[in-house]
Amino acid sequence: MTNETVLALTGISKSFGATRALHRVGFSLGRGEVRALIGENGAGKSTLMKILSGAYRMDEGEVRVHGQVCRLQSPSDARSRGIAMIYQELTLAPHLSVEENITLGAEESSWGMVRHQREKIREALELLGHPALPLATKISHLGTGHQQVVEIARALVSGASVIIMDEPTSSLTSADTQALFAAIRRLKAKGISFIYISHFLEEVAQIADSYTVLRDGETAGEGRMRETTIPQLIQMMVGRPLHEMFPKSSRERGExxxxxxxxxxxxxxxxxxxxxxxxxxxxxxxxxxxxxxxxxxxxxxxxxxxxxxxxxxxxxxxxxxxxxxxxxxxxxxxxxxxxxxxxxxxxxxxxxxxxxxxxxxxxxxxxxxxxxxxxxxxxxxxxxxxxxxxxxxxxxxxxxxxxxxxxxxxxxxxxxxxxxxxxxxxxxxxxxxxxxxxxxxxxxxxxxxxxxxxxxxxxxxxxxxxxxxxxxxxxxxxxxxxxxxxxxxxxxxxxxxxxx
Amino acid sequence: MNGTFKKLLSSTGPFLGLAFVYLVFLVAAPAAFHSLYNTKTFLTQAVIFGIGALGMTVVMISGGIDLSVGSMVALGTVVSALVLKTGGDGPLAAGLVWAAVLAAVLVCALVGAVNGLLTVALRIVPFIVTLGTMQIVRGLAKGLAQQTTVNPSDSWLNGLMVVEPQSGAWTSVAPGLWVMLLLAVLLSLALKYTVFGRHAYAIGSNESTARLCGIPVGRNRILLYALGGAFTGVASVMQFSNLTLGDPTAASGMELDIIAAVVIGGGSLNGGEGSVTGSLVGAVLMAVLRNGCNLVGIPNYVQNIVIGAIIIAAVGLDRFRQRVS
The missing domain is CATH 3.40.50.300 (P-loop containing nucleotide triphosphate hydrolases)
Incomplete structure (x- = not known):
C-alpha cells in the first residue's frame, strides 16, 4: 500500500425531507486499501454508497477521485471515474453468458459488430482465481459464488480502481468467502482499492486494513483495523457496551x-x-x-x-x-x-x-x-x-x-x-x-x-x-x-x- | 413519498379521475349530460362492467388475471337464452327464469374453476391459460348457439337493465344497479372480514409466504377464479337483459375494459392490491367516458383513442405507484 489517495470524501451531508441520513461524514481511501464501512442498519452506509455510486446527490460535501473534485451525477458517471458498485443482490442478466455479462454496457464494437475482449476477461478472471470459468455458460447455471466472480470481473474489465462491495459474503459458503478474500488480496496488490460493507465483523477483521463506523448518519469511529478489537467495533456501532453478545437462559431439557x-x-x-x-x-x-x-x-x-x-x-x-x-x-x-x-x-x-x-x-x-x-x-x-x-x-x-x-x-x-x-x-x-x-x-x-x-x-x-x-x-x-x-x-x- | 400520502393517493386517485372526467364533460357536453336521466343512463351502462370488475378484482387481488371474461359473458347470455327457450313461445314459468340465471352463473363459475385448475395444475401463467380459454369459451358459445343468436320469449329478466322502470320517478333506477351495489357490499365485506379474503390478498402479495403460513394456495386459487367466474355470470345475465337475446359474439374485448376498470381503481397487475370501491369507480369512469363522448358527438374512432389513452395512463399510474413504494 502506498500513501497515494484514490478517493477522498469530506463533510458529506444528505437529508431526506426532515430525516438527516448523513451528517458531515468523510474518509479517504488509499491505493490498494480495503476500508470496512460498518454500522447498524439505518446508520447511513447505503446512503453514503449511493452517493458514491451516483445514485443519490449529496446536499453538501466534496468527493475527490484521484485528487480531482467531481460531481457524480449518475451510476454511469461513477463507473467512468473508476468507481464500481457491487450490490448485495447481484445485478447480472441470468439469460446471458458469462462473457456477455462481463462486457454488458461496455461492449466494444467495430461497425456495429461486437468485438470480443477475451484477453481482458481472461486476465480479470485469472486475477480473481477462476481462470477456467467457461465464458459461454449462462449465468443462471452458475452458483452464487461464481456469479459474484463474474460481477467483480465486470468491474475490473470496465477499468474500476475503487470497488464498493455491499455484504458480499451474505450468501456465500465459507469456502467461497475465503476464495473471495484471496481474490481481494490479489487485486489489492494490483493497486485496486475496496470499500467493504459487512455485518460479519470477524470477516471484516480478516480482510480490511482500516474501518469507518457510522452511527445515526455520523462517523462514530475510524482507524486501523489491527489497532482495534471486535467488541470495540460493536460498541462503536451500537453506542453502548455490549456485555453479553449471547445471553443465556436457564432451562431444563424436557421430553x-x-x-x-x-x-x-x-x-x-x-x-x-x-x-x-x-x-x-x-x-x-x-x-x-x-x-x-x-x-x-x-x-x-x-x-x-x-x-x-x-x-x-x-x-x-x-x-x-x-x-x-x-x-x-x-x-x-x-x-x-x-x-x-x-x-x-x-x-x-x-x-x-x-x-x-x-x-x-x-x-x-x-x-x-x-x-x-x-x-x-x-x-x-x-x-x-x-x-x-x-x-x-x-x-x-x-x-x-x-x-x-x-x-x-x-x-x-x-x-x-x-x-x-x-x-x-x-x-x-x-x-x-x-x-x-x-x-x-x-x-x-x-x-x-x-x-x-x-x-x-x-x-x-x-x-x-x-x-x-x-x-x-x-x-x-x-x-x-x-x-x-x-x-x-x-x-x-x-x-x-x-x-x- | 411518505406512507399516508401514498395511501391517500391510491384510495382517492380513482375518485379524482372520475371527478375529472365528469367535470370535463360537464363543461364540454350539452346540458343533457348532467340530467338525472342521463346520470341513471351511464350508471346503468356501468352495471355490466361493474359486476365484471368485481369478479376481476377478486382474481387480480390474488395475483391472477382472466382474459376469458368477455367470452364467458357471451356464453352466459347463450346459456340463459337456451334455458329460457325450453319454455316454448308462451309466458315462461318463474322457476325457469331463475334456472336460466342460475345456469349462467354456474357455467361461468365452472369456466373460472377450470381457469384456476389449469393455472395451478399445469403451472402456466394465468395470462396464457385464459388467453386459451378465451378462444375455447367463445367457440363453445358459438357452437351452443349454432352460430346465430338465441331468441327466447320475454321474461322479467329483460327489465333488469331498464334505465327508469317507473318513468318520471327520481328514485326509480335499473334493478341491475341494485344487484351491482348489493354484490359490491357483500364482496367488500368478504374481502375485509373473512379469512378467505385475507388469504386472497396474501396469495397475491407473496405466494411463497402464503404457502409458508399453511394456506392451501392451489385450492384457494381455484376457488378465487370460480368466484370471479360467478360474478362474470351475473354480469352475463345483465348483458342478456340488455340484448334480450343470447348472442355468442357479444362482449368481445370486454375483458380489457374490465381489467382497465380494476387497474384504474387501484388494482395491480402484480397482485396484492385492489379494492371493490376502486373497481366500481373505475367501471363508472369507463361508462361516463363512453356516454359523454356519445353526447358530445365524438366519433367512435376518437372514442377508441381516448379510452386507450386512459387505460395507458391508468396502468402508467400503477407502475408509478409501484416505483415510489
Missing part, C-alpha cells in the same frame, strides 16, 4: 418433542435422523446446499421427500405426506431464510403478516365467520410492544421496516402461532448487531418456555453462542449430535468440508 427418522430427499437430505427435546436448542451447521435448509424444509412440507418419518409429540407421520398446513397443525413452525422472498409478504401490513398463519383464531363461528379485527390488532400491538418492533403501527406496510424489525415480525408470527418445534433458518441474516442480540434473547426465551428449537446458521460464533448441542451437515449427511462444549469453529468447518 422428546420431535423425532425424525431417515429423512430422505432427492438428492438431499440423506437419511437424516434427529431428536429434539423441550427446552433444547439444536444447532445445524454446514455449507450452503449441504442439507441444512433442505432438511428443515422437508420437515415442513416445503420440499418433496422420498422417505422418512417424523413423530411430533408422539404423533407419527410419513414425511412424504406433510404439507405446511399439516406441519403447522402438528406444532411445527418455520422461519424462512429468505425474509423478503418468502418469509414476509412485504407489501402487506405488519399485522396481516403477523397473524397470517393463525388467522382462523380471529374468525368467529369456528374460523368461517367475520374476523375480529379489533382483537387481531390488540394481539399485533402486544407483539410490537413485547419485541420492540420499531414501526408506525400495526397497519404499516412491512416493506419500509429495517431488516431487524422485519425479522422480528416474522418471529412474532411464530410466537403468535405458538408452535412447539421451531425451525429457524438463518434467523439473523441481514440483521444489525443490536437486533441480533435481541433475536438471540428471544430464542433463548422460547427454549426456556419449553419449545424445541432447530437453529440453522452459517455464522459459527452464533451457533456456538446460542445452541446447547450441534450437528453438522456434509453433502446431505448429518453428523452425530454432540453437546456444544465438544465443538469449536475449526471442528465444525472440518466436519462440514470433510464429513468427519
Amino acid at each position: 422428546v418433542l420431535l423425532k425424525v427418522e431417515g429423512a430422505e430427499g432427492r438428492p438431499i437430505p440423506k437419511g437424516v435422523s434427529l431428536e429434539i427435546h423441550r427446552g433444547q436448542i439444536l444447532g445445524l451447521a454446514g455449507l450452503v446446499g449441504s442439507g441444512r435448509s433442505e432438511t428443515l424444509r422437508s420437515l415442513f412440507g416445503l420440499r418433496p421427500t422420498q422417505a422418512g418419518r417424523m413423530a411430533v409429540k408422539g404423533q407419527s407421520r410419513q414425511l412424504s405426506g406433510i404439507t405446511p398446513a399439516r406441519a403447522l397443525d402438528l406444532g411445527l413452525d418455520l422461519l424462512s431464510e429468505n425474509r423478503k422472498e418468502e418469509g414476509l409478504a412485504v407489501g402487506m401490513a405488519i399485522g396481516a403478516n403477523l397473524t397470517l398463519s393463525s388467522l382462523k383464531r380471529f374468525a368467529r363461528l369456528g374460523g368461517w365467520g367475520p374476523l375480529d379485527l379489533q382483537g387481531e390488532e390488540e394481539r399485533v400491538g402486544h407483539w410490537i410492544k413485547e419485541l420492540g418492533i420499531r414501526c408506525q403501527g400495526p397497519w404499516q406496510e412491512t416493506v419500509n421496516l429495517s431488516g431487524g424489525n422485519q425479522q422480528k415480525v416474522a418471529l412474532a408470527r411464530l410466537m403468535e402461532r405458538e408452535g412447539d418445534v421451531l425451525l429457524l433458518d438463518e434467523p439473523t441474516r441481514g440483521v444489525d448487531v443490536g437486533s441480533k442480540v435481541e433475536i438471540y434473547r428471544l430464542i433463548q426465551g422460547l427454549a426456556a418456555r419449553g419449545k424445541g428449537v432447530l437453529f440453522v446458521s452459517s455464522y459459527l460464533p452464533e451457533l456456538l453462542g446460542v445452541c446447547d448441542s450441534l450437528a453438522v451437515f456434509h453433502r446431505g449427511w448429518l453428523s452425530p449430535v454432540k453437546p456444544i462444549g465438544q465443538w469449536n469453529e475449526q471442528e465444525i468447518m472440518k466436519t462440514a468440508t470433510s464429513g468427519h
Whole structure:
C-alpha cells in the first residue's frame, strides 16, 4: 500500500425531507486499501454508497477521485471515474453468458459488430482465481459464488480502481468467502482499492486494513483495523457496551418433542435422523446446499421427500405426506431464510403478516365467520410492544421496516402461532448487531418456555453462542449430535468440508 | 413519498379521475349530460362492467388475471337464452327464469374453476391459460348457439337493465344497479372480514409466504377464479337483459375494459392490491367516458383513442405507484 489517495470524501451531508441520513461524514481511501464501512442498519452506509455510486446527490460535501473534485451525477458517471458498485443482490442478466455479462454496457464494437475482449476477461478472471470459468455458460447455471466472480470481473474489465462491495459474503459458503478474500488480496496488490460493507465483523477483521463506523448518519469511529478489537467495533456501532453478545437462559431439557427418522430427499437430505427435546436448542451447521435448509424444509412440507418419518409429540407421520398446513397443525413452525422472498409478504401490513398463519383464531363461528379485527390488532400491538418492533403501527406496510424489525415480525408470527418445534433458518441474516442480540434473547426465551428449537446458521460464533448441542451437515449427511462444549469453529468447518 | 400520502393517493386517485372526467364533460357536453336521466343512463351502462370488475378484482387481488371474461359473458347470455327457450313461445314459468340465471352463473363459475385448475395444475401463467380459454369459451358459445343468436320469449329478466322502470320517478333506477351495489357490499365485506379474503390478498402479495403460513394456495386459487367466474355470470345475465337475446359474439374485448376498470381503481397487475370501491369507480369512469363522448358527438374512432389513452395512463399510474413504494 502506498500513501497515494484514490478517493477522498469530506463533510458529506444528505437529508431526506426532515430525516438527516448523513451528517458531515468523510474518509479517504488509499491505493490498494480495503476500508470496512460498518454500522447498524439505518446508520447511513447505503446512503453514503449511493452517493458514491451516483445514485443519490449529496446536499453538501466534496468527493475527490484521484485528487480531482467531481460531481457524480449518475451510476454511469461513477463507473467512468473508476468507481464500481457491487450490490448485495447481484445485478447480472441470468439469460446471458458469462462473457456477455462481463462486457454488458461496455461492449466494444467495430461497425456495429461486437468485438470480443477475451484477453481482458481472461486476465480479470485469472486475477480473481477462476481462470477456467467457461465464458459461454449462462449465468443462471452458475452458483452464487461464481456469479459474484463474474460481477467483480465486470468491474475490473470496465477499468474500476475503487470497488464498493455491499455484504458480499451474505450468501456465500465459507469456502467461497475465503476464495473471495484471496481474490481481494490479489487485486489489492494490483493497486485496486475496496470499500467493504459487512455485518460479519470477524470477516471484516480478516480482510480490511482500516474501518469507518457510522452511527445515526455520523462517523462514530475510524482507524486501523489491527489497532482495534471486535467488541470495540460493536460498541462503536451500537453506542453502548455490549456485555453479553449471547445471553443465556436457564432451562431444563424436557421430553422428546420431535423425532425424525431417515429423512430422505432427492438428492438431499440423506437419511437424516434427529431428536429434539423441550427446552433444547439444536444447532445445524454446514455449507450452503449441504442439507441444512433442505432438511428443515422437508420437515415442513416445503420440499418433496422420498422417505422418512417424523413423530411430533408422539404423533407419527410419513414425511412424504406433510404439507405446511399439516406441519403447522402438528406444532411445527418455520422461519424462512429468505425474509423478503418468502418469509414476509412485504407489501402487506405488519399485522396481516403477523397473524397470517393463525388467522382462523380471529374468525368467529369456528374460523368461517367475520374476523375480529379489533382483537387481531390488540394481539399485533402486544407483539410490537413485547419485541420492540420499531414501526408506525400495526397497519404499516412491512416493506419500509429495517431488516431487524422485519425479522422480528416474522418471529412474532411464530410466537403468535405458538408452535412447539421451531425451525429457524438463518434467523439473523441481514440483521444489525443490536437486533441480533435481541433475536438471540428471544430464542433463548422460547427454549426456556419449553419449545424445541432447530437453529440453522452459517455464522459459527452464533451457533456456538446460542445452541446447547450441534450437528453438522456434509453433502446431505448429518453428523452425530454432540453437546456444544465438544465443538469449536475449526471442528465444525472440518466436519462440514470433510464429513468427519 | 411518505406512507399516508401514498395511501391517500391510491384510495382517492380513482375518485379524482372520475371527478375529472365528469367535470370535463360537464363543461364540454350539452346540458343533457348532467340530467338525472342521463346520470341513471351511464350508471346503468356501468352495471355490466361493474359486476365484471368485481369478479376481476377478486382474481387480480390474488395475483391472477382472466382474459376469458368477455367470452364467458357471451356464453352466459347463450346459456340463459337456451334455458329460457325450453319454455316454448308462451309466458315462461318463474322457476325457469331463475334456472336460466342460475345456469349462467354456474357455467361461468365452472369456466373460472377450470381457469384456476389449469393455472395451478399445469403451472402456466394465468395470462396464457385464459388467453386459451378465451378462444375455447367463445367457440363453445358459438357452437351452443349454432352460430346465430338465441331468441327466447320475454321474461322479467329483460327489465333488469331498464334505465327508469317507473318513468318520471327520481328514485326509480335499473334493478341491475341494485344487484351491482348489493354484490359490491357483500364482496367488500368478504374481502375485509373473512379469512378467505385475507388469504386472497396474501396469495397475491407473496405466494411463497402464503404457502409458508399453511394456506392451501392451489385450492384457494381455484376457488378465487370460480368466484370471479360467478360474478362474470351475473354480469352475463345483465348483458342478456340488455340484448334480450343470447348472442355468442357479444362482449368481445370486454375483458380489457374490465381489467382497465380494476387497474384504474387501484388494482395491480402484480397482485396484492385492489379494492371493490376502486373497481366500481373505475367501471363508472369507463361508462361516463363512453356516454359523454356519445353526447358530445365524438366519433367512435376518437372514442377508441381516448379510452386507450386512459387505460395507458391508468396502468402508467400503477407502475408509478409501484416505483415510489
